[in-house]
Amino acid sequence: MSWEGPFIAVDWGTTNRRAWRIAPDGTVEEACADTGGITAVRERGFADEAAALRARLGDLPMLLGGMIGSDRGWRNVPYAPCPADARALAEGIDWIDSRTGIVPGVCQPHPAAPEVMRGEEVQIVGGLACRALPPDALVCCPGTHAKWVRIEGGRIVRFATWMTGEVFALLSRHSILAPQLEGEAQPGAAFAAGVADSAGGDALGHLFGLRAGHVLGHPRKDAPSYASGLLIGAEVRAALARFGDTAPALVGRTDLGALYAAALAQVRGKPLPPGHIIDGEAAFREGLRAIIRELP
Amino acid sequence: MSWEGPFIAVDWGTTNRRAWRIAPDGTVEEACADTGGITAVRERGFADEAAALRARLGDLPMLLGGMIGSDRGWRNVPYAPCPADARALAEGIDWIDSRTGIVPGVCQPHPAAPEVMRGEEVQIVGGLACRALPPDALVCCPGTHAKWVRIEGGRIVRFATWMTGEVFALLSRHSILAPQLEGEAQPGAAFAAGVADSAGGDALGHLFGLRAGHVLGHPRKDAPSYASGLLIGAEVRAALARFGDTAPALVGRTDLGALYAAALAQVRGKPLPPGHIIDGEAAFREGLRAIIRELP
Numbered sequence: 125m126s127w128e129g130p131f132i133a134v135d136w137g138t139t140n141r142r143a144w145r146i147a148p149d150g151t152v153e154e155a156c157a158d159t160g161g162i163t164a165v166r167e168r169g170f171a172d173e174a175a176a177l178r179a180r181l182g183d184l185p186m187l188l189g190g191m192i193g194s195d196r197g198w199r200n201v202p203y204a205p206c207p208a209d210a211r212a213l214a215e216g217i218d219w220i221d222s223r224t225g226i227v228p229g230v231c232q233p234h235p236a237a238p239e240v241m242r243g244e245e246v247q248i249v250g251g252l253a254c255r256a257l258p259p260d261a262l263v264c265c266p267g268t269h270a271k272w273v274r275i276e277g278g279r280i281v282r283f284a285t286w287m288t289g290e291v292f293a294l295l296s297r298h299s300i301l302a303p304q305l306e307g308e309a310q311p312g313a314a315f316a317a318g319v320a321d322s323a324g325g326d327a328l329g330h331l332f333g334l335r336a337g338h339v340l341g342h343p344r345k346d347a348p349s350y351a352s353g354l355l356i357g358a359e360v361r362a363a364l365a366r367f368g369d370t371a372p373a374l375v376g377r378t379d380l381g382a383l384y385a386a387a388l389a390q391v392r393g394k395p396l397p398p399g400h401i402i403d404g405e406a407a408f409r410e411g412l413r414a415i416i417r418e419l420p
Numbered sequence: 421m422s423w424e425g426p427f428i429a430v431d432w433g434t435t436n437r438r439a440w441r442i443a444p445d446g447t448v449e450e451a452c453a454d455t456g457g458i459t460a461v462r463e464r465g466f467a468d469e470a471a472a473l474r475a476r477l478g479d480l481p482m483l484l485g486g487m488i489g490s491d492r493g494w495r496n497v498p499y500a501p502c503p504a505d506a507r508a509l510a511e512g513i514d515w516i517d518s519r520t521g522i523v524p525g526v527c528q529p530h531p532a533a534p535e536v537m538r539g540e541e542v543q544i545v546g547g548l549a550c551r552a553l554p555p556d557a558l559v560c561c562p563g564t565h566a567k568w569v570r571i572e573g574g575r576i577v578r579f580a581t582w583m584t585g586e587v588f589a590l591l592s593r594h595s596i597l598a599p600q601l602e603g604e605a606q607p608g609a610a611f612a613a614g615v616a617d618s619a620g621g622d623a624l625g626h627l628f629g630l631r632a633g634h635v636l637g638h639p640r641k642d643a644p645s646y647a648s649g650l651l652i653g654a655e656v657r658a659a660l661a662r663f664g665d666t667a668p669a670l671v672g673r674t675d676l677g678a679l680y681a682a683a684l685a686q687v688r689g690k691p692l693p694p695g696h697i698i699d700g701e702a703a704f705r706e707g708l709r710a711i712i713r714e715l716p
Contacts, residue, residue: 231636238632285628294590325621326658332581336534340527362622
């Protein structure tokens with residue numbers, strides 16, 4: 125099987141899926157995105173789904189990353205342990221057939237600090253490959269389960285997860301605060317107030333004020349942004365304390381990246397350097413290309 | 421209407437309801453408890469429910485407290501503002517009829533720190549009336565929305581809410597950690613490990629390890645207790661920082677009181693003095709009796 129020509133890259137997550145036909149020079153020739161994440165696929169339906177992607181994007185080699193390699197995905201692909209780089213990910217590919225492979229996630233098998241990731245490792249090796257990331261760096265990948273990743277010598281050496289995005293979603297959907305949390309969070313005064321109130325490690329002690337203010341007739345303006353500032357502020361403070369107060373590169377969704385950049389600038393007292401927000405989709409595609417270059 | 425004889429006391433919450441026939445000397449003559457909280461009662465069904473309670477416990481005067489006085493209850497009873505005591509609660513009763521009254525909650529109308537409570541104020545005036553609480557004290561009422569309350573001169577002067585119980589319930593029911601969080605939290609080694617890891621204000625940064633440890637084949641023993649220790653530990657540390665490092669009296673469910681007592685002993689480095697866990701149901705009944713004594 126030749127990986128010299130175009131190939132299909134798939135970022136297959138829990139709830140969403142993105143796929144691209146990529147030319148040898150990295151150009152995106154065609155793209156599609158839908159809500160066909162792994163939880164939307166019936167048992168044993170993954171081969172059919174892959175065939176449908178090929179029918180749409182071309183009968184080409186296909187490399188997949190993300191939760192598709194988890195116990196709820198197509199195959200439960202064993203994690204590559206830290207330290208990990210593009211070569212380790214290439215060696216750990218689980219081959220469905222000679223032209224369809226699933227990239228492994230990365231684990232930190234330390235019993236006192238167990239960690240796992242699936243998807244962010246592809247973004248990170250992509251950022252390294254295209255030199256958006258230096259070989260020694262701190263990286264933050266915002267998301268449902270935000271990852272903070274220490275890179276040394278071009279390898280992922282350790283990382284930690286904050287469930288910030290999931291906790292925010294739980295509060296927005298299921299908590300007594302749900303009516304106050306309708307709408308999107310965005311940088312600004314309310315977000316900054318939340319980041320400020322996250323000092324002292326007491327983010328959860330400020331949330332109920334959103335309900336009480338509403339009940340007492342003086343609701344806080346832009347409550348979603350305030351709550352987001354509380355939770356992201358708490359994460360940023362804790363992560364900087366754990367990983368050292370350096371400016372992380374932000375890799376992922378650019379809307380989340382803007383919130384994290386605002387929180388980081390506020391907590392550190394200085395703006396992030398230029399180029400510190402890296403688009404996660406582009407990094408993911410570059411990551412699969414870097415892994416392909418390491419194939420034997 | 422005479423309140424000299426026996427009366428019916430009702431603690432009517434969001435999901436549960438408890439009612440007692442109480443003799444003039446405070447003895448409980450009959451009791452009932454069910455899941456008929458306010459969210460289980462159809463619109464305009466509260467009068468019928470009250471009649472059913474009288475059919476069961478006696479055709480007697482009835483005093484009610486808790487969420488029954490909220491915008492989702494029988495009447496939206498205006499809060500008594502801090503500072504508040506039994507007399508203020510008596511004056512704020514909303515009379516459905518001459519022998520059926522709903523006790524108000526208490527609010528802290530400060531725009532920068534708005535707070536509301538409904539139910540805990542009755543427990544606190546009860547604890548004060550029977551001298552389980554001294555007139556100057558810090559009180560913690562664990563629960564879905566835990567309250568920390570400063571009492572001065574026998575009055576509620578300020579308080580704050582932590583959504584610890586609700587966040588724990590959200591994680592247990594709806595999060596990726598739900599499979600790991602089945603079962604009851606209890607004091608012990610796992611709970612203590614969670615309290616220890618809550619130092620540094622980073623409780624949310626330790627939760628995902630429960631998932632990663634499970635995935636990597638070395639799950640943490642007694643994960644519900646560890647997670648509970650993380651969240652209660654974070655609350656206790658933050659509340660002591662805000663209200664001063666004094667031993668609070670714990671008023672409420674005795675199982676939650678035991679968890680909070682364990683966390684407080686660990687964080688403060690010394691056990692709570694004897695008598696610092698006060699049964700919330702008994703305190704609630706004493707509170708309604710104290711309010712009745714203040715009726716004109």
